[in-house]
Amino acid sequence: MHTTTIIGLEVHVQLQTKTKVFCGCSTAFNPSNPNVQTCPVCLGLPGALPVLNGEAFRLAVKTAMALKCAISPYTKWDRKQYYYPDLPKGYQISQYDLPFSEDGFVELEPQETPEGTVPGRRVGIIRAHLEEDAGKNTHDETGRGLDSQVDLNRAGTPLVEIVSQPDLRSPSEARRYLEELRLLLTYLEVSDCNMQEGSLRCDANVNLHIHTDDGHKIATPIVEVKNLNSFRNVELALEYEEKRQLEQWQKTGQKIGDVAKETRGFDATRGVTFAQRGKEEASDYRYFPDPDLTPVIVSETYLDEVRQSLCEFPADRRKRLAAAWQLSSYDVGVIVGQGREFAEFFEEVAQLGHDGKQACNWVTQDVLREMNERGQTIREFPLRGAVLGNLLNRITQKQITIKSAREVFATLLSETHAGQVLSAQNIDQIIAEKGLALVTDTGAIDTAIAEVLAKNPKIVADFKGGKQGAIGPLVGQVMKAVKGADPAAVRNLIAEKIGQM
Ligand SMILES: [Zn+2]
Incomplete structure (x- = not known):
């Protein structure tokens, strides 16, 4: 039965x-x-x-x-x-x-x-x-x-x-x-x-x-x-x-x-x-x-007049966002399910940040978490879509790392007073104050790597002998010498340099 x-x-x-x-x-x-x-x-x-x-x-x-x-x-x-x-x-x-x-x-x-x-x-x-x-x-x-x-x-x-x-x-x-x-x-x-x-x-x-x-x-x-x-x-x-x-x-x-x-x-x-x-x-x-x-x-x-006044329905918006930004049905479900203003916020962030999946992660995780902790709606949230989109664009443009962007995000929110609206200028200020801009001066990085390799022959030998993990401390030393370098790029450069030795 x-x-x-x-x-x-x-x-x-x-x-x-x-x-x-x-x-x-x-x-x-x-x-x-x-x-x-x-x-x-x-x-x-x-x-x-x-x-x-x-x-x-x-x-x-x-x-x-x-x-x-x-x-x-x-x-x-x-x-x-x-x-x-x-x-x-x-x-x-x-x-x-x-x-x-x-x-x-x-x-x-x-x-x-x-x-x-x-x-x-x-x-x-x-x-x-x-x-x-x-x-x-x-x-x-x-x-x-x-x-x-x-x-x-x-x-x-x-x-x-x-x-x-x-x-x-x-x-x-x-x-x-x-x-x-x-x-x-x-x-x-x-x-x-x-x-x-x-x-x-x-x-x-x-x-x-x-x-x-x-x-x-x-x-x-x-x-x-x-x-x-x-x-x-x-x-x-x-x-x-x-x-x-x-x-x-x-x-x-x-x-x-x-x-x-x-x-x-x-x-x-x-x-x-x-x-x-x-x-x-x-x-x-x-x-x-x-x-x-x-x-x-x-x-x-x-009826025509009323029809003209209709907005895009949630089901249509899910389909459009999934296609425009290559997002899963789960992701668009979360975004659209949070209401019309939240979905509009997401679209602004994605457009300015030029990366739909990245915008989706930030909006559905970081922004939602902060909104819930603060008991705010997206309309009350102090960071407008334009500002967050601007911040994420700096990751896309490789001007700051994701980790630094999180630091800027947290600083922006912790220093905001009720009702204050932030602009992209606030982002520049924090990046400058905290020295978060990625160093793209390859000369400085190359010099630092050469010095670190010369000081650590044992680690270089270990790495050559197949110990992939040995490289970690070297990356740390280079990062210390050149503040604001991109750790992933430094890691690749060191491996490349050792390979040439
Ligand atoms: Zn009455």
Whole structure:
């Protein structure tokens, strides 16, 4: 017997508009001042009329285009009725049968990792629609019996709901899909995807296909795990469901269709999912077109305008960087995965340093390490791409060694004050002060080598006798005599000179 895990994800992404989707209230994250960013429209008071925020719609269209969805020329708004304390107006404005976009995909490329190759997969997107968010309930978790509280600051914030096909086959693949989706949306600057602030939330649909030894295939009942608020929790909840559903089937023999679809929550502290209320059917929501909002008719001209505003997508950037700089898929994965500004930083360094692999090593190792230690983003990092590119160019031009360049890099960073922007002049200064410039005066080097060889006949004899390691101390003595000589070049010269003796 073996099993296949079938996973589909519903992701809610908060669009980064200044104001809400159907009114002018601010969308700023403001949990310490509850209920101040509200008005009759987002509270749903009688007589208040919603008006569509054009910027929210534009960002939603950008999102759908990046997901390769078809954009519908005609779309409308529907009321989804249910009552909950964080939705006191009794309905959410959403899209039911005519979403603004459908039928797209996200491509997960095969990935080279130090652990081996992770296979690629095309994940279908059923639809992406625009809707308003509800507010937020806060329940007493101290056990002191305090009242629950409702904050409606978030009510009416624009959300795009992205519904995938059940194309994902493992918890780790679900996580990869979410990471790629987040990267895409932050590249497009349609959302900050900040999970702590609830800008990206995920529900996971999961069941198993059990292939028995006698050739039968049995599907277990589908379970929806709601409100997963971190990628780690998505992975953990799905791993738990894989085990639980198999055990449940072995115990009860229940298969899909035998019981209603179940909604479960995830308890991150205990690492388990738990049963919640039964899942509503679409008919329970009594959807009907919102009479206060006009449908949207989308013209080709409008779509062209939005298309023009799209940036290069992460997948395209990976391909371009790999080809332009002969980098492995692992390397470009790291560079592009750090976000758009980091990838731009890399390109500047590579262009000025004239060496893609060298730029990649510095940016993904030295720069990333320093950024992490300092808790900085690439935008806050004091060394601009132009300055680092300039430094690396001096290695390419054989003006300084890699070791000296590291010393300049460390000195630049340790002497920088917050907010200071460094220039190439600072590099020249440090190279001069520390005497790091490579000596290219071959006369001085030749003289030093001749002296050192004359003083060390025993080592010369050892080297001639086949002891390759014997040359080390000689290189050291020459380097001492001629500060700033390139050690590799000195080593070659000494070997050459001994060969001629
Ligand atoms: Zn409002």
